[in-house]
Amino acid sequence: MRIRKAKPTLTAHILALLVLFLLAFSSVHAQQSDPMPSWAEGPTRSAIIQFVQEVTKQGGPDYVQPKDRIATFDNDGTLWVEYPMYTQLLFAIDRVKELAPQHPEWKTQQPFKALLEGDMKTVGASGMKGLMEIVMATHSGMTAAEFEKTVTKWLATHKQPRFKRLYTECVYQPQLELLTYLRANGFKTFIVSGGGIQFMRPMTEKTYGIPPEQIVGSSVVTEFQIKDGKPVLVRMPKIDFINDKAGKPVGIYEHIGRRPILAFGNADADMQMIQYTMAGEGRRLGLFLHHTDADREYAYDRDSHVGKLDKALDQADANGWVIVDMKKDWKTVFP
Amino acid sequence: MRIRKAKPTLTAHILALLVLFLLAFSSVHAQQSDPMPSWAEGPTRSAIIQFVQEVTKQGGPDYVQPKDRIATFDNDGTLWVEYPMYTQLLFAIDRVKELAPQHPEWKTQQPFKALLEGDMKTVGASGMKGLMEIVMATHSGMTAAEFEKTVTKWLATHKQPRFKRLYTECVYQPQLELLTYLRANGFKTFIVSGGGIQFMRPMTEKTYGIPPEQIVGSSVVTEFQIKDGKPVLVRMPKIDFINDKAGKPVGIYEHIGRRPILAFGNADADMQMIQYTMAGEGRRLGLFLHHTDADREYAYDRDSHVGKLDKALDQADANGWVIVDMKKDWKTVFP
Numbered sequence: 001m002r003i004r005k006a007k008p009t010l011t012a013h014i015l016a017l018l019v020l021f022l023l024a025f026s027s028v029h030a031q032q033s034d035p036m037p038s039w040a041e042g043p044t045r046s047a048i049i050q051f052v053q054e055v056t057k058q059g060g061p062d063y064v065q066p067k068d069r070i071a072t073f074d075n076d077g078t079l080w081v082e083y084p085m086y087t088q089l090l091f092a093i094d095r096v097k098e099l100a101p102q103h104p105e106w107k108t109q110q111p112f113k114a115l116l117e118g119d120m121k122t123v124g125a126s127g128m129k130g131l132m133e134i135v136m137a138t139h140s141g142m143t144a145a146e147f148e149k150t151v152t153k154w155l156a157t158h159k160q161p162r163f164k165r166l167y168t169e170c171v172y173q174p175q176l177e178l179l180t181y182l183r184a185n186g187f188k189t190f191i192v193s194g195g196g197i198q199f200m201r202p203m204t205e206k207t208y209g210i211p212p213e214q215i216v217g218s219s220v221v222t223e224f225q226i227k228d229g230k231p232v233l234v235r236m237p238k239i240d241f242i243n244d245k246a247g248k249p250v251g252i253y254e255h256i257g258r259r260p261i262l263a264f265g266n267a268d269a270d271m272q273m274i275q276y277t278m279a280g281e282g283r284r285l286g287l288f289l290h291h292t293d294a295d296r297e298y299a300y301d302r303d304s305h306v307g308k309l310d311k312a313l314d315q316a317d318a319n320g321w322v323i324v325d326m327k328k329d330w331k332t333v334f335p
Numbered sequence: 336m337r338i339r340k341a342k343p344t345l346t347a348h349i350l351a352l353l354v355l356f357l358l359a360f361s362s363v364h365a366q367q368s369d370p371m372p373s374w375a376e377g378p379t380r381s382a383i384i385q386f387v388q389e390v391t392k393q394g395g396p397d398y399v400q401p402k403d404r405i406a407t408f409d410n411d412g413t414l415w416v417e418y419p420m421y422t423q424l425l426f427a428i429d430r431v432k433e434l435a436p437q438h439p440e441w442k443t444q445q446p447f448k449a450l451l452e453g454d455m456k457t458v459g460a461s462g463m464k465g466l467m468e469i470v471m472a473t474h475s476g477m478t479a480a481e482f483e484k485t486v487t488k489w490l491a492t493h494k495q496p497r498f499k500r501l502y503t504e505c506v507y508q509p510q511l512e513l514l515t516y517l518r519a520n521g522f523k524t525f526i527v528s529g530g531g532i533q534f535m536r537p538m539t540e541k542t543y544g545i546p547p548e549q550i551v552g553s554s555v556v557t558e559f560q561i562k563d564g565k566p567v568l569v570r571m572p573k574i575d576f577i578n579d580k581a582g583k584p585v586g587i588y589e590h591i592g593r594r595p596i597l598a599f600g601n602a603d604a605d606m607q608m609i610q611y612t613m614a615g616e617g618r619r620l621g622l623f624l625h626h627t628d629a630d631r632e633y634a635y636d637r638d639s640h641v642g643k644l645d646k647a648l649d650q651a652d653a654n655g656w657v658i659v660d661m662k663k664d665w666k667t668v669f670p
Contacts, residue, residue: 246558
């Protein structure tokens with residue numbers, strides 16, 4: 001066979017471009033054909049996909065510019081397991097046990113004494129004051145770098161008792177798909193959680209693909225100091241901001257500076273974030289995850305001591321909030 | 336002439352791809368050949384370009400992953416004019432005048448009385464307490480949306496007296512080029528300013544290409560409230576956080592959650608930000624803009640009442656901080 005050497009004609013160029021275009025298009029299409037395989041067919045999934053299609057449809061009545069495609073997600077109970085106890089509280093309890101040798105006074109001082117003796121009833125009875133003492137003893141009095149190291153190590157070595165996997169593996173597969181789907185459609189995804197901002201940051205980038213600067217959470221007062229000639233940030237035993245309930249829209253205002261068009265929570269503590277989101281102009285989507293699946297995860301709502309979901313269930317219909325039913329709407333729960 | 340219809344050969348395809356590649360490459364090359372035309376040739380410009388080349392050189396000893404390419408810039412006196420008075424203070428003074436008819440008590444109450452009579456000496460003598468009263472009267476007591484609207488309108492209608500242009504046009508062309516150059520090299524650019532976070536946000540995206548979520552600044556306490564059935568954020572007459580001096584590294588920790596590798600300021604109030612930046616591992620760059628150009632802008636440093644640059648000048652050499660000399664290092668000042 002003779003190889004014919006030909007100067008490429010205009011037609012050839014156009015065809016080459018067409019091939020490139022088709023390749024690019026088919027790959028995008030393949031990615032988008034089922035962006036959320038863990039979400040069961042039904043009105044919930046459709047509501048999400050329809051929303052995304054409408055706000056990204058250029059020229060459409062609900063089109064939103066990419067810069068305004070802000071999506072905020074609660075963390076505990078929305079992106080990862082929070083039941084029967086918040087992961088951060090389990091971390092604090094573990095830390096009290098680990099730090100006990102350096103604190104002989106805890107042998108007689110409540111709520112530490114009760115905690116070290118495994119008497120969680122007395123710990124609970126110490127109320128918010130006792131809880132704060134535990135949080136402060138374990139979340140302050142060290143540099144930012146030391147705290148980050150401690151959290152990273154704890155997360156890499158402690159497992160959720162029921163599922164026997166790392167806490168960072170007790171995240172919800174359907175939500176990972178939703179985050180990816182939103183980002184593929186030009187959304188910027190944020191976490192807006194009542195949890196500690198610096199407790200979350202060591203894990204959010206690797207686990208959810210959300211960088212530290214897109215995390216909003218509760219904080220302790222931090223001070224800049226020069227120690228041994230080196231500048232350090234020292235975490236002080238004083239609450240700076242509680243990013244929960246009415247604090248969530250405030251945290252969004254301070255950190256993000258624009259109103260989300262999509263917000264996803266799972267508890268009454270997320271209502272203000274959803275209300276704030278829905279009150280903006282144009283198309284909005286507010287979602288609550290309802291934990292209805294005792295077999296695959298947990299079932300809890302109105303009477304729960306964590307992630308109480310009560311008023312939001314009652315007010316969802318009237319406000320157009322979408323209730324995601326874990327049992328019905330999720331084909332798989334964990335990755 | 337006969338037009339020959341040819342099936343595109345493999346060679347043609349490869350050539351077409353090559354053409355596309357060369358076009359893409361030459362356009363990138365053209366953009367990069369002089370990324371900062373307003374910066375004069377010399378050690379300052381070289382220090383910046385060398386730094387960017389080294390931290391982006393894959394496999395090199397100073398390579399930094401894109402996610403860690405965080406650059407922070409002060410605003411007043413670093414990105415836009417701050418002399419002879421901070422823009423935000425001029426805004427506050429104008430607002431007092433505009434709001435005076437609704438506040439008959441200001442006719443007898445200091446520092447408002449003095450301000451309305453143009454007696455700036457008495458205003459100055461009222462000190463920090465007086466200044467805070469002026470800031471609170473003009474920056475709180477309204478919703479977030481109302482404040483944003485007021486700032487946007489003021490910025491669109493008031494001009495800097497000497498340069499006779501809008502304040503958003505009194506920005507430094509070399510810095511706009513630097514911001515663009517950094518972003519083109521995978522950096523995420525942030526503003527970290529002592530100015531009000533919500534005073535800056537209405538202008539930063541359009542002016543600097545920096546979105547609201549990448550602005551760190553001082554803030555007032557804000558409350559979420561339901562007013563007439565609508566959720567609103569109300570700005571309260573209480574300081575929440577002063578993002579200046581030792582507050583800057585703290586603001587960076589809270590908002591960004593990772594240490595910058597490049598920081599740019601212009602005053603002693605930026606020293607802690609630069610110290611914190613430089614104290615990280617690996618290659619770092621800390622810069623101070625020295626206002627040395629009375630002809631094209633202003634000349635001020637050690638004795639200035641705004642943007643005082645004194646200790647940083649003394650300590651620059653020992654710490655490897657780069658002093659940018661406006662007169663020598665900038666070929667043009669304004670766009």
